[in-house]
Amino acid sequence: MATRPSGVSAVHSGESNFARLLRTWRKDHGLTLKTAAKRSNVSSQALWLLESRNHIPTLPIISAVLDGLRVHPWRRPAFLAQMPQQQLLNQLRWNLPKTVPPSDQVGLDQIGDPACYHDPGFDLYAANSLFLEVFPGLEPPQPETIGRSNLLTYVVTDPRAKIAIRNWRQRAAVMVDAFLTVAPGRIPEERFDEIVAVCEQAPEFAELRAFKATDSDIFDQTIILRNPRRGRYENRSVVAWTPKYPPRPWDILILQSATDTDQDVEPLAP
Numbered sequence: 001m002a003t004r005p006s007g008v009s010a011v012h013s014g015e016s017n018f019a020r021l022l023r024t025w026r027k028d029h030g031l032t033l034k035t036a037a038k039r040s041n042v043s044s045q046a047l048w049l050l051e052s053r054n055h056i057p058t059l060p061i062i063s064a065v066l067d068g069l070r071v072h073p074w075r076r077p078a079f080l081a082q083m084p085q086q087q088l089l090n091q092l093r094w095n096l097p098k099t100v101p102p103s104d105q106v107g108l109d110q111i112g113d114p115a116c117y118h119d120p121g122f123d124l125y126a127a128n129s130l131f132l133e134v135f136p137g138l139e140p141p142q143p144e145t146i147g148r149s150n151l152l153t154y155v156v157t158d159p160r161a162k163i164a165i166r167n168w169r170q171r172a173a174v175m176v177d178a179f180l181t182v183a184p185g186r187i188p189e190e191r192f193d194e195i196v197a198v199c200e201q202a203p204e205f206a207e208l209r210a211f212k213a214t215d216s217d218i219f220d221q222t223i224i225l226r227n228p229r230r231g232r233y234e235n236r237s238v239v240a241w242t243p244k245y246p247p248r249p250w251d252i253l254i255l256q257s258a259t260d261t262d263q264d265v266e267p268l269a270p
Helices: 017-028 033-040 044-052 059-068 073-080 084-091 102-109 129-134 151-157 159-164 168-182 189-199 205-210 215-219
Strands: 008-010 115-118 124-127 222-227 232-241 251-264
Touching: 017 044, 017 073, 033 044, 033 059, 044 059, 059 073, 073 168, 102 115, 102 124, 115 129, 129 222, 151 159, 151 168, 151 189, 159 168, 159 222, 168 205, 168 215, 222 251
Parallel strands: none
Antiparallel strands: 115 124, 115 251, 222 232, 232 251
């Protein structure tokens, strides 16, 4: 009988999403099992078990393996979201609000920059008036029973987004990569497929989908955004964070003010 390798705390039958994602990442980066294990300072047997079974690794092992596979820190939540214990925790989030409480909407409206609440798939829960103003044509968020508007599909498919965002191609590519990295395992698979299907209507989507953001792309969150009130473009910073207390099923996205550019905006097409 095989001995359980050090660092594997439990064994279950079948293959997990985490195992499949780990194996796919390794192969996509041209690494053999032996090379990846050597980089990670773990045995080939331990890595093979993580890639082929529903094992639950200890934190030091998973950290070492992700280091060895050169997985960028900002991509690691996508791996962690696929781990069996994390998926069980996701199922226990039954008590989180499905709609935005009035107090949360007040807090959003008090932000002096364009801001919104969105889930990992960019479905909108709420947006302040400034956010809707800078993105003409973006549908205001609706209750869950009606269906939510989606920020990603707007940015990728709506021609008005290319006018609202001067550096549209860069921002759209980073946004698509973020969606493909973070959304799987954190939103329903059916909803993921729906969003992709809408995005595929844009002729640029294949190119955007092939883009892989680097660390410099992630740390440079500059968006050159049209200010319809001032008639010019402004440099802003994309800032996102997740509420901790009280917990919420959405992230907060703020387009913070920075230095103005010296470029006048073109008028919107009628």
